[in-house]
Amino acid sequence: MPGPFHRHRPLDRLPKAHLHLHFTGSMRHTTLIELAREHSLHLPDALREDWPPKLHATDERGWFRFQRLYDIARSVLRRPEDVYRLLREAAEDEAAEGSGWLEIQVDPSGYAQRFGGLTATLDLVLDAADQAARAQGIGIAVIVAANRTRHPLDAKTLARLAAQYAGRGVVGFGLSNDERRGRAREFDGAFRIAKRAGLLSVPHGGELSGPVSVAECVDDLGADRVGHGVRAAESRRLMERLADRQITCEVCPASNVGLGVAERPEEVPVRALFDAGVPIALGADDPLLFGSRLLRQYELAREVYGFDDAELAELARQSIRSSAAPESVKKDLLKGVDDWLTAPAEPAE
Incomplete structure (x- = not known):
């Protein structure tokens, strides 16, 4: 435990990029409550008084409950103004925590019926992201994500x-949901389309399934980053491959504990991956369901995984380098990291 003279640099002032945040999951809990009230929607206790919900998704029943709560939360987004509010508040939260670049992940098919189709939904999200980014002075880009529990043809769509929006706010293509119900290789056609358009390949893997899931993301989908990827730590050879190819793992410690991937924060292998040379971008995943945002992940790195300020700065650099931010934005953020590290440390409260 830090002593009375312990000093450190404030983590909310450390410039960083946030690369693993889901659209609905980025919603503030207070906003969920208010929108449910406005739309006369009933929320279960797990999303009201018992929030954040107690989850354990390593079995099929547990994952079903997690997905059900996520779908209920999604249902409060009924009007375009709800989407604008969500992204405005997400940008405010990112800016407050030192995040200068956000890549938010959305599956437009989850909202298409409500907002006039896939294209209209993506247009709405992109416009809301652009307005929020300009208001807060940060960068926001969108990752379009397919659902691996649906048919691969849906992913191709x-x-x-x-691909049509590459260079117009969309920077990557992802694959989410329960990896035990859809192997990465089944979606290789969709990822070839995305890669040809110049989009980053950012599928989820190595969360609920083991190292083989990560390897398939790399070998079959040409992953530039892997969402989660923590199970790669179970294979030294795989970690060496990720390190050699500088394939980033978007590690979300609070989410891993929330879903039962690890029983305690201490069991999430952040230190093992970092020491093996695997680039890491810390992420919050779904703050609405796990109860903590990006800043808390950096606090865990300091408090639980023993990262000193130089290592925390390197974590931030890795997140920035792994992002799709323009080079000018990366340069400014990386300079901000250097400035943070050379500034005097402050007494801990």
């Missing part, structure tokens, strides 16, 4: 949509 989304990949073509994402």
Whole structure:
């Protein structure tokens, strides 16, 4: 435990990039409550008084409950102004925590019926992201994500949509949901479409399934980053491959504990991956369901995984380098990291 003279640099002033944040999951809990009230929607206790919900998704029943709560939360987004509010508040939260670049992940098919189709939904999200980014002075880009529990042809449809918006706010193509119900290799056609358009390949893997899931993301989908990827730590050879190819793992410690991937924060292998040379971008995943945002992940790195300020600065650099931010933005953020590290440390409260 730090002594009375312990000093450190404030983590909310450390410039960083946030690369693993889901659209609905970025919503503030207070906003969920208010929108449910406005739309006369009933929320279960797990999303009201018992929030954040107690989750354990390593079995099928647990994942179903997690997905059900996520779908209920999604249902409060009924009007375009709700989408603008969500992204405005997400940008405010990112800016407050030192995040200068956000890549937010959305599956437009989850909202298409409500907002006039896939294209209209993506247009709405992109416009809301642009307005929020300009208001807060940060960068926001969108990752279009397919659902691996649906047919690969649906993923191809989304990949073509994402490709049409490459260079116009969409920077990557992802694959989310329960990896035990859809192997990465089944979606290789969709990812080829996205890669040809110049989009980053950012599938989820190595969360609920083991190292083989990560390897498939790399070998079959040409992953530039892997969402989560923590199970790669179970294979030294795989970690060496990720390190050699500088493939980033978007590690979300609070989410891993919340879903039962690890029983305690101490069991999430952040230190093992970092020491093996695997680039890491810390992420909050779904703050609405796990109860903590990006800053808390950096606090865990300091308090639980023993990262000193120089290592925390390197974590921030890795997140920035792994992002799709323009080079000018990366340069400014990286300079901010250097400035943070050379500034005097402050007494801990």
